[in-house]
Structure formats: structure tokens, C-alpha cells
Amino acid sequence: MMTLMNRNVALVYVRVSRLDEDERERKLSPAMQRDKALALREVSGLTVEMHEDLDRSGSGTIKRPGYRAMLDRLTRGDVRYVVAYDQSRITRNVSDLQLFRDALLRHGALFIEAATGRVLDPADEDQELGSNVLGSVDQHYRRKVARRVRDSLTNKAAGGDLVGPVPCGYVRNRDINPANGHVTRVWVEVDVPAANVVRTIFREYATGAHSFKSLARSLNTRGVQPPQRHNVGRGARPAGSPEHAVIFTADSIKDILRNPRYAGRVPLRDGRVVTGTFPTIVTAATFDKCERIRTTQRFKGKREPGTGKAGSPYLLSGLLRCADCGSTMSGQTFRADNSHPQARRSYTCYRRRVAGGCDAPMVRQDVVEADLVAVLRTMALPPGFARAVDKAVATRLRTFGAAQTVSADALAAQQRRINQAYKVGRMSEWEWEAESREIEAQRTRLAVQPAPLFQQQQSVLTTLVEEWDGMTADERSGCSRPSSTA
Numbered sequence: 201m202m203t204l205m206n207r208n209v210a211l212v213y214v215r216v217s218r219l220d221e222d223e224r225e226r227k228l229s230p231a232m233q234r235d236k237a238l239a240l241r242e243v244s245g246l247t248v249e250m251h252e253d254l255d256r257s258g259s260g261t262i263k264r265p266g267y268r269a270m271l272d273r274l275t276r277g278d279v280r281y282v283v284a285y286d287q288s289r290i291t292r293n294v295s296d297l298q299l300f301r302d303a304l305l306r307h308g309a310l311f312i313e314a315a316t317g318r319v320l321d322p323a324d325e326d327q328e329l330g331s332n333v334l335g336s337v338d339q340h341y342r343r344k345v346a347r348r349v350r351d352s353l354t355n356k357a358a359g360g361d362l363v364g365p366v367p368c369g370y371v372r373n374r375d376i377n378p379a380n381g382h383v384t385r386v387w388v389e390v391d392v393p394a395a396n397v398v399r400t401i402f403r404e405y406a407t408g409a410h411s412f413k414s415l416a417r418s419l420n421t422r423g424v425q426p427p428q429r430h431n432v433g434r435g436a437r438p439a440g441s442p443e444h445a446v447i448f449t450a451d452s453i454k455d456i457l458r459n460p461r462y463a464g465r466v467p468l469r470d471g472r473v474v475t476g477t478f479p480t481i482v483t484a485a486t487f488d489k490c491e492r493i494r495t496t497q498r499f500k501g502k503r504e505p506g507t508g509k510a511g512s513p514y515l516l517s518g519l520l521r522c523a524d525c526g527s528t529m530s531g532q533t534f535r536a537d538n539s540h541p542q543a544r545r546s547y548t549c550y551r552r553r554v555a556g557g558c559d560a561p562m563v564r565q566d567v568v569e570a571d572l573v574a575v576l577r578t579m580a581l582p583p584g585f586a587r588a589v590d591k592a593v594a595t596r597l598r599t600f601g602a603a604q605t606v607s608a609d610a611l612a613a614q615q616r617r618i619n620q621a622y623k624v625g626r627m628s629e630w631e632w633e634a635e636s637r638e639i640e641a642q643r644t645r646l647a648v649q650p651a652p653l654f655q656q657q658q659s660v661l662t663t664l665v666e667e668w669d670g671m672t673a674d675e676r677s678g679c680s681r682p683s684s685t686a
Contacts, residue, residue, distance in 0.1 A: 394427035
């Protein structure tokens with residue numbers, strides 16, 4: 201066993217794939233996992249830190265912030281044990297399991313299964329073998345269950361049922377047998393308060409007077425809450441979780457308007473559409489009218505890719521993020537008035553601007569863009585560096601194959617020779633055509649002269665930082681947009 205001196209921390213990890221009231225009672229509840237871990241004698245006297253991922257699958261680690269935080273905490277070097285109810289709580293993926301054991305070994309910690317009390321030393325090859333066997337079983341079980349669930353959901357969808365999370369405006373109810381806790385019936389019904397909001401969205405968009413963005417702004421200004429707010433605590437997501445929106449956005453409006461299930465139509469993976477067995481919220485005529493408007497607006501006012509907004513003086517709109525709420529920040533101009541003789545330009549948080557839902561202050565445009573230019577000035581490259589990179593790339597492309605080393609003059613001479621050979625009868629027509637095609641292909645490869653992209657980008661950056669103070673807003677915008685020839 202590895203040395204455990206001066207290690208007084210135990211990290212307890214708790215994970216459940218589904219978290220709702222039914223599953224809480226019938227499966228590995230978070231409370232039960234915590235109690236089993238804290239009851240271990242090895243943990244007694246140690247400082248215990250909890251890390252949890254509730255309603256998270258064990259198939260990967262990217263969407264498990266609690267797991268990532270636990271691995272980050274492990275790097276401090278004072279952790280004696282990592283504890284979980286069993287190995288499947290850590291992961292049901294063999295490759296992720298190996299990475300977990302490597303992290304334990306690298307930072308000198310052991311793993312304990314609270315369910316059995318088994319201690320895993322990652323340095324012991326026999327214990328590693330047993331861990332790999334269990335990991336393979338866990339992965340097989342996950343994939344088998346996933347296949348069964350996919351087949352079952354596909355069959356239900358083909359029958360017109362709503363599968364997966366129900367759209368906002370609906371709620372899924374269950375009847376449970378109190379004697380054994382089994383679900384006896386599941387059905388979907390309309391969530392009246394949320395459905396009324398959905399109907400309002402369809403009705404107002406069907407007038408043709410709104411875009412997604414303007415409709416979202418109108419609803420936020422009137423204090424209408426997104427329909428998820430009426431459904432807090434009823435679904436799989438815990439109340440107050442980030443999945444519950446607090447204001448409307450253009451994307452949330454679009455997601456509602458493009459969902460045919462509100463009109464009782466269930467789209468299948470094979471492209472078919474079946475009639476739903478659940479109540480509708482809007483009529484088919486209303487949905488079809490909104491679809492026609494949405495399609496028309498989708499192609500209205502299209503610009504060439506990469507051209508950006510014409511005349512926009514705000515280079516960082518949509519790129520900046522609010523430090524308080526994480527929403528995007530966009531430019532906002534305040535006209536000159538008696539107190540301010542000149543127009544004021546700032547970047548403002550989206551939630552503060554459209555709904556007053558954030559207290560983060562506005563950021564002056566000149567301040568934040570000056571800070572950006574100061575950072576860009578520190579990114580200057582050594583003289584000739586960009587040219588050397590472009591030259592190396594061009595050389596690599598030209599010499600990628602032996603045939604590409606032939607010069608243009610040599611190819612022209614070769615073409616003249618085969619033309620002469622064909623004329624005097626020393627070469628058949630099909631041989632001449634084959635040779636000519638090969639020569640033309642070599643000419644094409646040789647003619648590839650990669651644009652000096654690195655030099656172009658460095659030139660744009662240099663121009664931007666050196667001439668920033670003397671540029672107008674339009675000149676700055678034009679310099680920062682990618683060239684169509686680049």
C-alpha cells in the first residue's frame with residue numbers, strides 16, 4: 201500500500217443518473233450514498249469534502265462538474281481516500297476509469313467502495329485487474345440499458361407519445377402503486393399557466409409583426425415569465441437549477457415556435473411525422489402560419505458570410521460576457537443631452553438591458569476596447585516570424601509528393617515530347633490522354649500557392665494596434681473583419 205502520512209482529507213463523490221421523487225425512493229438516493237460513505241471507519245477522523253453530480257450520467261465526465269472539481273481537489277496532495285458508493289458511481293466508461301486510477305496513483309490516494317468497504321490501491325496490478333473487470337461489466341450494462349431505452353422510446357414515439365423531457369407547456373404525471381412503489385400509469389397533460397404563455401407566443405408571432413428578438417424583448421418588457429418558471433420542481437431538474445430560464449431570448453422563442461409537438465405532430469428519426477396521443481396547445485393552422493413566417497424571415501436581409509453588421513461601431517458585441525450572470529453583452533448608445541454633450545457608448549449585459557434582471561454595471565466602450573488593444577500589443581511577434589511560417593507551409597504543400605517537385609518548364613517540355621510522340625505514331629491515343637491528364641494534375645498541384653495567411657493576420661493585427669487611436673468606428677470595424685480574399 202502507498203504511504204498515507206500527512207493526508208487527512210477524504211473526498212466523497214455522490215452521483216445519480218436520474219433525480220426525481222420516484223427514483224429517490226427506489227434507487228441509490230444521494231442521502232443513502234452519503235450515509236454509507238460517512239459510516240466507513242477509514243473516514244472517521246478525516247476532513248470530509250462532498251462532491252456531487254445529481255441527474256448526471258456516468259457515460260462521460262465532461263458534463264459532470266462535481267467530478268471534475270473532485271479531480272482538481274485531488275491535485276493538492278493531502279487526500280487520503282476518494283470514496284463512492286461503488287465504482288460505477290465514478291464512471292461507467294472503461295477509458296475514464298483508467299484515467300481515474302492514474303489520477304489516484306499520481307497523487308497518492310486510495311479509492312474506497314462504500315457499499316462493500318473494498319479499498320482499491322491503484323499501484324496493485326491484481327486490484328487493477330479486478331477493477332478493469334468490474335469496469336467492463338459497468339460499461340456493458342450502460343450500453344445495454346441505453347440500447348433498450350432507445351428502442352423503447354422509438355416505439356413510443358412511433359405510437360404518438362411524447363418521449364424524453366416534455367416541452368414547456370406540458371407536464372408528465374404518474375400513478376404509483378403505494379404497496380410496491382411501481383409506476384402503474386404515465387400520461388401527459390397540459391400545464392395550463394405555461395400553456396397560456398406558449399399560446400401567447402404563437403398568437404403574437406403569427407401576426408407577422410415580430411422577429412424572435414423583438415418578441416422576446418416585448419415579453420420581457422411586459423414581465424411575462426418563460427413557461428419553465430411555471431413548471432419548476434415538477435420535472436427531472438431541481439428547482440432553481442440553471443436549466444430554468446428567467447427571461448426570454450431569441451433562441452428560446454425560436455425553440456418554442458419550431459416545435460411541431462404543440463400542434464400534435466410527433467417527428468420521427470426516419471423523417472415521418474405521426475399524430476400525437478396528447479392534447480394540443482395550438483392549432484395546426486396557427487403552427488403552419490408561424491412556420492411560413494419563420495421561413496420567410498429566415499432568408500430576409502441575408503448578408504454575405506463574414507461581413508458582419510454594416511456600420512456597427514461595437515466590435516465586441518456578442519463576444520463579451522457579463523461577469524455576474526454570464527449573459528452576452530452588446531453595445532448601447534446614449535444620445536447627447538443637457539448633462540452629456542457627447543454621445544456615450546457602453547457595453548451592457550443582455551439581462552439588464554431587456555429585463556432589468558442583472559445589477560452588473562455598464563462598461564464604457566473606450567475603456568474595454570483600450571484594454572483589449574493593450575493586450576494585443578503584448579502579442580507582437582518577432583520580425584520575420586510570420587513570413588517564415590508561411591514560407592514553411594508553402595514549401596510543405598509544394599513538396600508534399602515527388603511529382604510536385606517538377607518545375608513548370610519541365611512539365612511544358614514533357615507535354616511537347618508526348619505530343620510529338622503521338623503525332624509520329626510512337627504513342628497510342630489512350631496513352632497520350634493518360635500522360636496528358638497526369639501532366640495537367642501536376643500543373644494544378646504546382647500552381648497551388650497558399651495565401652500568406654499568417655502574414656495577413658499579423659498585418660491586420662499590426663494595423664489595428666498601431667493606428668487604433670486615429671481610426672474612426674467604421675475603419676476599426678473594417679480592419680477587424682476578415683477579408684473575403686483571405
